[in-house]
Amino acid sequence: MKDVISVMIPEEEMKKRISELGAQITEDYQGEAVHLVCILKGSVFFTCELAQHIHVPLTIDFMRVASYGDGTTSSGIVRLSKDLDDSIEGKNVIVVEDIVDTGRTLSYLLKLFEQRKPKSLKLCTLLSKPARRVTEIEGDYTGFEIPDKFVVGFGLDFAEHYRNLPYIGVIEELGDERE
Numbered sequence: 001m002k003d004v005i006s007v008m009i010p011e012e013e014m015k016k017r018i019s020e021l022g023a024q025i026t027e028d029y030q031g032e033a034v035h036l037v038c039i040l041k042g043s044v045f046f047t048c049e050l051a052q053h054i055h056v057p058l059t060i061d062f063m064r065v066a067s068y069g070d071g072t073t074s075s076g077i078v079r080l081s082k083d084l085d086d087s088i089e090g091k092n093v094i095v096v097e098d099i100v101d102t103g104r105t106l107s108y109l110l111k112l113f114e115q116r117k118p119k120s121l122k123l124c125t126l127l128s129k130p131a132r133r134v135t136e137i138e139g140d141y142t143g144f145e146i147p148d149k150f151v152v153g154f155g156l157d158f159a160e161h162y163r164n165l166p167y168i169g170v171i172e173e174l175g176d177e178r179e
Protein backbone atom coordinates (compact mmCIF):
# COMPACT_ATOMS: atom_id res chain seq x y z
CA MET A 1 0.00 0.00 0.00
CA LYS A 2 1.20 3.49 -0.83
CA ASP A 3 1.43 6.36 1.66
CA VAL A 4 -1.60 8.65 1.59
CA ILE A 5 -0.59 12.29 1.15
CA SER A 6 -2.95 15.27 1.27
CA VAL A 7 -2.15 18.62 -0.30
CA MET A 8 -1.57 21.47 2.15
CA ILE A 9 -0.27 24.09 -0.30
CA PRO A 10 -0.95 23.47 -4.00
CA GLU A 11 1.69 23.89 -6.70
CA GLU A 12 0.22 27.07 -8.18
CA GLU A 13 0.06 28.77 -4.78
CA MET A 14 3.70 27.80 -4.11
CA LYS A 15 4.90 29.22 -7.42
CA LYS A 16 2.92 32.44 -6.99
CA ARG A 17 4.24 33.07 -3.47
CA ILE A 18 7.84 32.30 -4.43
CA SER A 19 7.64 34.76 -7.34
CA GLU A 20 6.35 37.37 -4.85
CA LEU A 21 9.32 36.70 -2.55
CA GLY A 22 11.68 37.10 -5.52
CA ALA A 23 10.03 40.39 -6.47
CA GLN A 24 10.33 41.64 -2.88
CA ILE A 25 14.03 40.75 -2.73
CA THR A 26 14.62 42.41 -6.13
CA GLU A 27 12.99 45.59 -4.83
CA ASP A 28 14.82 45.56 -1.48
CA TYR A 29 18.34 45.18 -2.91
CA GLN A 30 17.94 47.88 -5.59
CA GLY A 31 20.41 46.42 -8.08
CA GLU A 32 23.02 45.43 -5.45
CA ALA A 33 24.50 41.93 -5.79
CA VAL A 34 22.98 39.16 -3.68
CA HIS A 35 24.63 35.91 -2.57
CA LEU A 36 22.17 33.09 -1.84
CA VAL A 37 23.27 30.44 0.66
CA CYS A 38 21.22 27.30 0.13
CA ILE A 39 21.06 24.86 3.03
CA LEU A 40 21.10 21.34 1.55
CA LYS A 41 19.27 19.25 0.85
CA GLY A 42 15.81 20.53 1.69
CA SER A 43 16.21 24.06 0.33
CA VAL A 44 17.49 23.19 -3.11
CA PHE A 45 14.14 23.18 -4.93
CA PHE A 46 13.07 26.42 -3.26
CA THR A 47 16.43 28.10 -3.97
CA CYS A 48 16.28 27.26 -7.70
CA GLU A 49 12.71 28.53 -8.06
CA LEU A 50 13.39 31.66 -5.99
CA ALA A 51 16.61 32.55 -7.83
CA GLN A 52 14.72 32.72 -11.13
CA HIS A 53 12.56 35.52 -9.73
CA ILE A 54 15.38 37.67 -8.32
CA HIS A 55 16.52 40.28 -10.82
CA VAL A 56 19.78 41.61 -9.36
CA PRO A 57 23.33 40.21 -9.90
CA LEU A 58 23.16 36.85 -8.12
CA THR A 59 25.51 34.12 -6.95
CA ILE A 60 24.69 30.87 -5.12
CA ASP A 61 26.60 28.69 -2.69
CA PHE A 62 25.64 25.56 -0.77
CA MET A 63 26.10 24.31 2.77
CA ARG A 64 25.05 20.97 4.15
CA VAL A 65 24.34 20.48 7.82
CA ALA A 66 23.35 17.57 9.97
CA SER A 67 21.36 18.52 13.02
CA TYR A 68 21.36 16.08 15.89
CA GLY A 69 18.13 15.46 17.73
CA ASP A 70 15.69 12.79 18.84
CA GLY A 71 14.26 12.34 15.36
CA THR A 72 11.42 14.82 15.64
CA THR A 73 13.08 17.83 17.27
CA SER A 74 16.48 19.28 16.42
CA SER A 75 18.89 19.84 19.29
CA GLY A 76 20.72 22.87 17.92
CA ILE A 77 23.93 20.83 17.82
CA VAL A 78 24.82 21.20 14.18
CA ARG A 79 27.59 19.50 12.25
CA LEU A 80 28.70 20.98 8.92
CA SER A 81 29.01 18.13 6.47
CA LYS A 82 29.73 20.54 3.61
CA ASP A 83 30.94 24.09 4.16
CA LEU A 84 30.51 26.95 1.70
CA ASP A 85 32.94 27.03 -1.23
CA ASP A 86 33.38 30.81 -1.17
CA SER A 87 33.92 33.51 1.44
CA ILE A 88 30.84 35.56 2.34
CA GLU A 89 32.85 38.51 3.69
CA GLY A 90 31.45 41.81 2.41
CA LYS A 91 28.53 40.15 0.58
CA ASN A 92 24.79 40.66 0.86
CA VAL A 93 23.95 37.16 2.05
CA ILE A 94 20.47 35.66 2.05
CA VAL A 95 20.29 32.29 3.76
CA VAL A 96 17.64 30.18 2.03
CA GLU A 97 15.98 27.56 4.23
CA ASP A 98 13.14 25.13 3.58
CA ILE A 99 11.46 25.39 6.99
CA VAL A 100 12.05 27.04 10.35
CA ASP A 101 10.64 24.75 13.00
CA THR A 102 12.14 25.19 16.49
CA GLY A 103 14.63 27.64 14.95
CA ARG A 104 17.61 25.93 16.61
CA THR A 105 19.42 25.06 13.39
CA LEU A 106 19.09 28.57 11.99
CA SER A 107 20.03 30.16 15.29
CA TYR A 108 23.34 28.28 15.16
CA LEU A 109 23.92 28.95 11.45
CA LEU A 110 23.15 32.67 11.55
CA LYS A 111 25.66 33.13 14.39
CA LEU A 112 28.25 31.26 12.35
CA PHE A 113 27.60 33.37 9.24
CA GLU A 114 27.68 36.61 11.26
CA GLN A 115 31.24 35.76 12.37
CA ARG A 116 32.28 35.61 8.72
CA LYS A 117 31.53 39.34 8.31
CA PRO A 118 28.98 39.57 5.49
CA LYS A 119 27.90 43.07 4.44
CA SER A 120 24.33 42.08 5.32
CA LEU A 121 22.66 38.87 6.43
CA LYS A 122 19.02 37.94 5.95
CA LEU A 123 16.95 34.80 6.16
CA CYS A 124 14.45 33.64 3.57
CA THR A 125 12.41 30.60 4.53
CA LEU A 126 9.77 28.87 2.45
CA LEU A 127 7.83 27.65 5.49
CA SER A 128 7.60 28.56 9.15
CA LYS A 129 5.96 26.71 12.03
CA PRO A 130 5.61 29.46 14.65
CA ALA A 131 3.91 27.15 17.16
CA ARG A 132 7.11 25.11 17.51
CA ARG A 133 9.59 27.97 17.93
CA VAL A 134 11.95 27.87 20.93
CA THR A 135 14.29 30.64 19.68
CA GLU A 136 13.86 34.25 18.55
CA ILE A 137 14.48 33.36 14.90
CA GLU A 138 12.11 34.86 12.32
CA GLY A 139 12.55 34.96 8.56
CA ASP A 140 13.08 38.34 6.90
CA TYR A 141 11.20 36.75 4.01
CA THR A 142 8.70 33.97 4.77
CA GLY A 143 6.67 32.09 2.18
CA PHE A 144 3.97 30.51 4.35
CA GLU A 145 3.23 30.07 8.03
CA ILE A 146 1.89 26.57 8.56
CA PRO A 147 0.36 24.64 11.48
CA ASP A 148 2.35 22.13 13.52
CA LYS A 149 2.26 19.24 11.06
CA PHE A 150 5.06 17.23 9.48
CA VAL A 151 5.15 18.26 5.83
CA VAL A 152 6.82 16.87 2.71
CA GLY A 153 7.41 18.09 -0.83
CA PHE A 154 9.21 20.94 -2.57
CA GLY A 155 12.52 19.70 -1.14
CA LEU A 156 11.23 18.45 2.21
CA ASP A 157 11.57 14.72 2.76
CA PHE A 158 10.29 11.79 4.72
CA ALA A 159 13.18 9.29 4.95
CA GLU A 160 14.62 10.90 1.78
CA HIS A 161 11.38 10.45 -0.18
CA TYR A 162 8.95 13.04 -1.55
CA ARG A 163 11.44 15.89 -2.07
CA ASN A 164 10.28 15.97 -5.71
CA LEU A 165 6.59 16.64 -5.03
CA PRO A 166 5.73 20.03 -6.62
CA TYR A 167 3.42 20.91 -3.69
CA ILE A 168 3.55 20.84 0.12
CA GLY A 169 1.76 17.81 1.48
CA VAL A 170 1.02 16.00 4.73
CA ILE A 171 1.38 12.24 5.12
CA GLU A 172 -2.05 11.19 6.38
CA GLU A 173 -1.44 7.47 6.38
CA LEU A 174 1.77 5.47 6.14
CA GLY A 175 1.82 2.59 3.68
CA ASP A 176 4.27 -0.27 3.68
CA GLU A 177 6.25 0.91 0.68
CA ARG A 178 7.63 4.21 -0.49
CA GLU A 179 6.85 5.17 -4.07
Ligand code: 5GP
Nearest residue numbers: 074100101102103104105149150151156157
Ligand atom coordinates in the same frame (compact mmCIF):
# COMPACT_ATOMS: atom_id res chain seq x y z
P1 5GP B 1 14.75 23.43 13.50
O1 5GP B 1 16.16 23.50 13.95
O2 5GP B 1 14.16 24.74 13.06
O3 5GP B 1 13.87 22.77 14.53
O4 5GP B 1 14.71 22.37 12.32
C1 5GP B 1 14.82 22.72 11.00
C2 5GP B 1 14.99 21.47 10.15
O5 5GP B 1 14.14 20.39 10.60
C3 5GP B 1 14.53 21.76 8.74
O6 5GP B 1 15.58 22.30 7.95
C4 5GP B 1 14.06 20.39 8.27
O7 5GP B 1 15.16 19.66 7.78
C5 5GP B 1 13.54 19.70 9.52
N1 5GP B 1 12.07 19.83 9.62
C6 5GP B 1 11.37 20.56 10.50
N2 5GP B 1 10.04 20.43 10.31
C7 5GP B 1 9.88 19.60 9.25
C8 5GP B 1 8.74 19.09 8.54
O8 5GP B 1 7.56 19.37 8.82
N3 5GP B 1 9.00 18.25 7.49
C9 5GP B 1 10.27 17.90 7.13
N4 5GP B 1 10.39 17.09 6.08
N5 5GP B 1 11.36 18.35 7.78
C10 5GP B 1 11.18 19.22 8.82
